[in-house]
Every structure is written in structure tokens, then in C-alpha cells.
């Protein structure tokens with residue numbers, strides 16, 4: 027795994043190959059393994075070791091990037107030259123900022139996200155874990171498919187202004203699908219520390235969902251009260267956070283245009299971006315090496331703030347929107363430059379208002395509704411009203427008289443996120459959750475009224 | 486050090502350690518990626534990655550290890566690791582892996598192109614993109630203009646323990662643009678020549694000239710703005726005409742994915758999902774109407790699609806497989822491992838990997854609908870339609886995990902009345918069940934209207950791999966389709 031001092035040595039070498047004013051390198055180092063299973067068999071099992079240097083040059087208001095995984099002199103020189111030649115042909119940008127100062131990286135020594143136990147996982151241990159999952163499948167006369175992965179990664183941002191930040195972390199992830207003849211169940215979890223990921227418990231829950239949803243029945247489409255488990259909430263709300271950046275406002279592509287400062291969601295919705303939260307993951311700095319700050323995005327339903335990369339904050343202060351967008355400050359959420367997306371908050375934490383209910387309590391308090399394990403293939407139908415479409419998957423149940431009755435055929439929904447976050451009747455405790463459509467978050471389960479199902483599929 | 490020598494280190498190490506089969510891919514992948522936004526540089530960069538991936542069968546189970554370090558020590562280490570991983574795999578298995586036989590070959594192949602895109606000047610590339618942006622922004626009401634271009638060169642050396650030695654290079658070019666118009670409470674969008682990055686093919690820079698990007702920019706900008714004044718697309722059962730790019734995506738989602746044999750067999754059940762095309766449906770299912778003829782064709786004769794190659798990533802020659810023949814479901818896309826499950830003795834050659842650090846998976850090649858036999862232009866198709874909606878350019882797409890129920894939104898719709906195109910509609914969408922939809926197709930335009938579209942961003946597998954696929958299509962008509970569901974209840 028690349029260390030900070032080794033990265034700094036390579037940076038010095040790269041700097042010598044360049045003639046330009048400013049240079050920045052993002053180093054990434056990966057040691058990743060994934061054991062994949064299906065039909066109760068390990069059918070794919072892979073490992074990867076890779077290191078890359080992504081070199082950005084800047085001069086005369088121009089900038090470009092070249093990425094290589096060839097660390098010999100020839101490879102690094104070619105990358106530097108490539109970045110220089112792509113920058114050279116550009117028109118100078120009057121808004122262009124010099125690279126971040128060393129002080130911008132201060133405060134990035136966050137909590138350790140590196141675990142020796144996770145780093146030491148062997149292929150044999152992953153196979154043992156899968157063996158236990160398969161045993162639970164067989165005990166329940168089910169077929170299982172899924173993954174067990176483990177990884178060590180390191181990243182560093184170093185620039186010619188003296189900034190040097192480094193983050194190292196480990197990650198373990200298990201995702202399990204249990205399949206019966208006419209139904210399925212699913213669970214997924216990950217953590218920097220493998221001791222927080224329990225394949226047996228996840229397999230038992232997935233198996234129970236598959237058993238309980240056997241012989242699903244058809245319910246007509248329409249508006250229903252739904253109980254969304256955290257993974258389902260995450261995959262939906264994930265679609266809005268790309269709009270919580272300053273550049274999205276300046277580009278007029280955000281659903282928050284003309285809505286910052288207004289009460290857009292219900293009283294019970296409060297959201298922060300907080301990389302330091304104990305359930306969060308990833309590096310405490312952004313694509314320019316700037317420390318990620320905690321930002322309050324939504325307070326009791328009111329859109330309060332959005333996040334900013336350095337150059338976006340400068341542009342916003344000069345823009346027609348400057349008095350209508352909350353506090354304008356560099357928050358450390360920028361993507362590697364140059365880019366057209368600007369920034370986004372990616373360490374989302376839902377702050378729950380108290381009186382949290384467990385999913386079981388939500389079920390017990392529901393006269394008629396639908397319990398949803400997971401959503402799938404979500405896409406944006408309308409970017410300003412934030413109407414999303416998608417399917418339910420792997421465990422959809424009818425709840426009646428406070429009890430889970432039976433499995434249901436899966437639905438297609440077309441639902442406005444804004445309306446949904448105005449219709450939250452009860453909220454669970456926020457947990458670290460993981461789905462397939464959005465990045466991991468700290469989110470609660472939610473009970474929502476009037477969720478809009480438009481069609482039913484055949485299984 | 487030659488690539489062959491490096492590969493031989495790996496093949497020798499794994500054979501000594503007990504591998505019954507192994508293949509090695511060394512990949513050198515270079516890209517140039519440029520984008521502008523409102524006439525300014527959005528992203529500008531190049532990337533190159535080189536490495537080796539070693540796939541082994543030990544005790545009838547798979548292992549794979551990959552590294553960016555091509556030194557002897559690192560390659561030997563990765564080879565040993567692949568064997569260790571395969572041994573771990575063999576501890577949890579129901580059935581041994583059985584590979585269909587494949588002859589060894591030695592071949593060199595490069596995708597044909599006229600202008601090597603990397604010989605074009607960056608000046609020239611950026612100048613085109615900024616001029617397109619300027620054309621778009623010249624339209625009052627356009628609030629965001631974005632253009633982009635991707636140039637790529639993918640070179641691969643493949644060797645296996647059967648003695649194959651395959652060296653292939655693909656040159657890939659793509660470009661496109663879009664205009665956004667924000668007004669009131671709506672953001673309208675138009676893209677050209679297709680959404681999500683435009684058109685992509687295994688071509689050189691000559692593709693860029695043929696796309697006539699600049700010539701179409703003004704019209705696209707005007708359409709984005711005009712959508713604000715258009716009525717919302719009506720709701721109900723109607724006749725539907727799709728342009729060829731939307732039909733290409735319809736093929737991708739509702740034919741291309743469900744015919745992947747690994748999906749059918751449950752390999753993707755945890756992530757991408759399974760398929761409604763269970764094995765007993767082969768040669769029995771009426772997939773579509775008599776006019777529906779679909780092939781999976783990776784051969785050069787099919788055209789310069791993103792799914793065109795000489796040999797796949799496990800050394801099987803490119804083939805053309807009939808997938809739907811006069812409406813009847815006639816074939817899956819397969820691999821050496823899965824071929825026997827449908828009684829075949831040979832893979833039909835669709836195993837493809839994203840790069841050196843990923844294993845090959847069953848992947849779409851060029852999954853194309855064949856054009857109609859009888860001459861039929863787009864104008865004639867519309868003239869023959871009494872009423873309905875014509876939809877262009879995808880905006881949203883979603884389909885369930887067995888690939889039955891789909892819903893697509895398009896950027897723009899047009900009323901068809903009495904054989905003529907009439908009013909513009911905003912927010913058009915349609916939905917349905919895969920086989921019902923394909924059975925409702927009652928007209929398809931002929932070869933002169935057929936375009937081989939490229940989808941550069943198809944995701945599959947864990948870890949996720951992104952792959953380019955090709956989809957040839959010409960405009961077609963579908964009867965009595967459910968229209969307008971996306972906004973129902975909203």
C-alpha cells in the first residue's frame with residue numbers, strides 16, 4: 027500500500043518533469059479482492075493490485091489532467107507532457123484559481139478507518155464466510171447468490187503549494203440474495219472493520235424474507251402507505267444530493283434553483299453532510315485536498331445550505347444568486363479538477379427528530395400498507411420535481427392490521443422525492459446503509475403515505 | 486520484454502501450481518476525454534492504464550488475480566495468488582466448471598479506421614466543442630450547453646494454455662452535445678446525436694465529421710426551448726413510433742440483457758438480476774411479431790459497432806448468432822463455461838472484460854434489429870400511420886430485474902395525425918411488458934434508415950464493469966402501447 031512519504035517522493039520526481047507553474051497529483055492505491063457466489067457455488071473470485079497517479083498541471087489560467095498507472099520515468103514523463111499539451115490549447119479562464127494552500131488540508135486527520143483484521147482477510151476466509159451463507163441457504167432449501175469483498179485503499183493529494191494529505195482505509199462488504207421458486211430476499215452491509223459485518227445474520231434475514239414472500243399475490247397499482255427499509259430510502263434520496271452543490275445552482279440544473287431557504291420537505295427531515303460521523307466512510311478531504319467540513323443541508327424541512335468547491339464559492343459570491351443560497355464558504359466537497367460537475371455532498375447523515383420507531387413498530391402501527399426491502403433500476407423522470415421511477419425487488423410484502431401478511435408481486439413506482447419527503451409519517455434510527463443505486467449513507471427506515479405505484483410486473 | 490514472455494511467466498507459474506486451464510490478458514488502454522460547458526473547458530484529460538490479468542481453473546473452480554506491475558516478481562506473485570484464490574473457490578461448489586472446446590489460434594487484428602483520432606490536434610477537438618456550445622447558447626432560453634468527445638485505443642494481448650496468441654487493437658471515437666433550458670418549474674433537455682454522450686463507434690476521427698454536430702446544434706437548442714411551450718404528452722393506449730436511437734436502447738434493455746446466458750443461469754442474481762428467458766423458452770417463445778429479426782453479431786461485416794472484435798476475451802472467434810428469427814426466440818449469448826447448458830458444443834463468443842483488472846463476462850456484442858426487407862423510409866412510415874406519437878432520444882430508462890416491465894422516457898414527442906407529424910409534446914414516456922411490446926411491432930424502416938448506435942456505459946458484474954455495446958436499428962412502429970405512465974399521479 028502506498029504510504030504518504032512514498033507518494034511525496036514520487037511527487038518530487040513528477041515535479042521535475044514539468045516546466046509549468048503549478049502541479050497537483052492525486053495518488054490512489056488499491057488492493058481489492060472479491061469472492062462472488064451464485065447457485066450456492068463460488069463462481070467468480072478476483073483480486074486486483076493497482077496504483078495510479080493523476081497529474082494536474084496549471085498555468086496562465088489553464089489546467090488539464092493526465093492519469094497513468096505507469097510509475098517508471100517514461101510513463102510519468104508522458105503523463106506530464108500529455109497534461110501540459112491539453113492545457114496549452116485552452117483559452118485562459120478569468121475565474122481560474124491558484125491551487126489550494128497547505129492550510130486547506132489542515133484538519134484532515136480524522137478517525138481511523140483502517141482495520142488490521144480487514145486488511146488480513148484471505149481468500150480462504152472469504153470462502154469460509156460464503157460457506158456459512160450457503161449452509162443457511164441449504165438449510166432453508168433456498169439458492170443463494172452474492173459477494174464477500176475486502177479491500178485496502180490509500181489516496182493522497184499533493185500539490186506544489188505545499189499541500190499534502192493522505193487517507194488510508196479498509197473495507198469489507200457482504201451482499202446476499204436468497205432465492206426461492208417464486209420469491210427472493212436480500213441484505214447488504216459494509217464497514218471499514220470486518221467485525222461489523224456478520225454474513226450469518228445477513229443470510230438469516232435474507233432467507234426469512236425469501237421464505238415469507240413465497241407465492242406473492244397481486245395488488246393493483248395506486249397510492250399506498252409504504253414502509254421503506256433504510257436501503258430503499260438511500261437508493262431514492264441518493265438522486266437529489268447531486269443537486270446540493272453550488273455549481274448545479276449556477277448551471278441552473280439543480281432542483282434547488284429558487285428553492286434554497288424555503289421549506290421543501292416535512293418538519294421531520296434534517297440532513298447534514300458529515301465525513302467525521304462514526305458510521306461514515308472515505309477520505310476527509312476533497313479532490314483538491316481541501317478538508318471536508320460538516321454542512322447542514324436541510325433543517326426541519328428547510329433547505330439551508332449547499333456545498334462548495336473553492337472555485338464555485340468564488341463564482342457564487344459574484345453571482346446574481348449570492349443572497350439567496352445560504353452561507354457561501356469553501357466546504358471541501360469539490361471533485362478533481364477540471365470537471366463540469368463542481369461538487370456534491372457524499373457523506374450524508376439523516377438526523378432523526380426523536381421518537382424513532384423500529385421497522386417492527388412501523389408495521390405494528392400500519393392498518394394497510396406495503397413493506398419494501400429494496401428498490402431497483404431507479405432513474406430520474408423529471409429533474410425539477412424530482413420524479414423518480416424504479417421497481418421494488420427482493421422482498422415486497424402486504425402489511426394489514428399491523429402484521430406482515432404475505433408477499434406481493436413487484437411494483438413500478440413514479441414518485442416525486444419532494445412529495446415523498448413531505449409525507450413521512452414515522453422515522454427509524456439512522457444506520458449505515460448500502461444499496462446499489464446511490465452511495466452509502468447514514469439513513470433511517472421511513473413510513474410514507476401515498477407512495478405512487480403505477481404498474482405491477484409479473485413476479 | 487515482450488508481452489508473450491511476460492504472459493509465459495504467468496502461464497508457467499500457474500501450470501506448475503496445478504492449473505488445468507489458464508488465460509492471460511495484458512491490456513494497454515489509452516483515452517483522451519474532453520468536454521466543454523457553456524463554451525469553457527469542462528473536463529480535459531488523458532488516461533492510460535497497463536496491466537495483466539491472470540485467470541485460472543484449479544480443481545474445476547475459477548481464480549483470477551491482476552496487477553499493474555509487469556515485473557517478473559509481481560507477475561509470478563499474481564499468478565500464485567490466482568491459484569490460491571481458485572483453490573479457495575473450489576471449497577464452495579456444486580458442479581465443476583466445464584469449458585467447451587476451442588481451437589488455438591494465432592492472429593493479429595485491428596479495427597479499421599481512416600483517421601487515427603490521437604493524431605488530431607487538441608486545438609481542433611476543443612475548437613469544435615466550443616463552437617457547438619456557442620451555437621446552442623445563441624438560442625435564447627438555452628441555460629446550459631454541454632459538448633463532449635472521447636477518443637480511445639484499447640490494445641490487448643491474449644494467451645492461454647491451449648496455445649492461443651491473439652493481439653487485437655480497437656480504436657473508439659465518440660461525441661455529442663446537449664442543451665438544457667430551465668424556466669419556471671421545468672428543466673427541458675435535448676441531445677444530439679443521442680443522449681448520454683452522443684454516438685460512439687469503433688471508428689477513427691472520421692466519425693466526428695460524419696455526425697454533423699455543428700450543423701444540428703441550432704435546431705437542438707431551439708427544440709429544448711420550444712419544449713417549454715409544448716403540451717404534456719397525453720396518457721393512454723396509442724400507436725408509437727420510435728426513432729432508431731431509442732429503439733437501440735429498447736433492444737439493449739429488453740433483448741440484450743435478458744439473452745445473457747449467465748444471467749439466465751443465476752450468475753447475476755445478487756446484482757443485475759436474472760432473466761424471464763428461462764431455458765425452456767429457447768425455440769418456443771414468440772418474442773415478437775414476424776417482423777422482429779434480431780442478431781448478436783460481433784463480426785466486422787456487421788459494422789464498426791462497440792461490440793465488434795475478431796476474438797472475444799476467452800479466445801473465441803467473433804460470430805453472428807440469430808437471437809430472434811421472424812419473431813421466434815432462437816438464441817442466447819454464451820461463453821465457454823455456459824454453452825453446454827443449452828446443448829451447444831461451442832461458445833458463441835461474447836466474453837468481454839472491461840480491462841486487465843477484470844474477468845471477462847458474457848456481454849452484449851452488437852445486438853441489432855435487422856431492417857425491414859421492403860423499402861420504407863421514415864416519411865413513408867409516418868405517412869402510413871393515422872394517429873399516434875413519435876418519440877425521439879432517450880431521457881430515462883428503467884426495467885425490472887427479470888426484464889419484463891419497462892418504462893422509458895424520451896426527450897421529445899410529436900403527435901402523428903392523418904399520416905403527418907403535428908404538435909410537439911413534452912415529457913413523453915411509454916411502458917409495457919417486453920414480449921407484449923415486441924409482438925406489437927407492425928412496421929420497421931429499411932436499411933437506408935438503419936444506424937448502428939453505440940452504448941458506451943453498460944454496467945454489469947461485481948466488481949462493476951462498464952462495457953460498450955452496439956445496437957443497430959431503424960425507426961419502427963408499435964401498436965396500442967401504454968403511453969404517459971411516468972407522470973401518472975404526479
Ligand SMILES: [Zn+2]
Pocket residue numbers: 737742942943944
Ligand atoms: Zn446494459
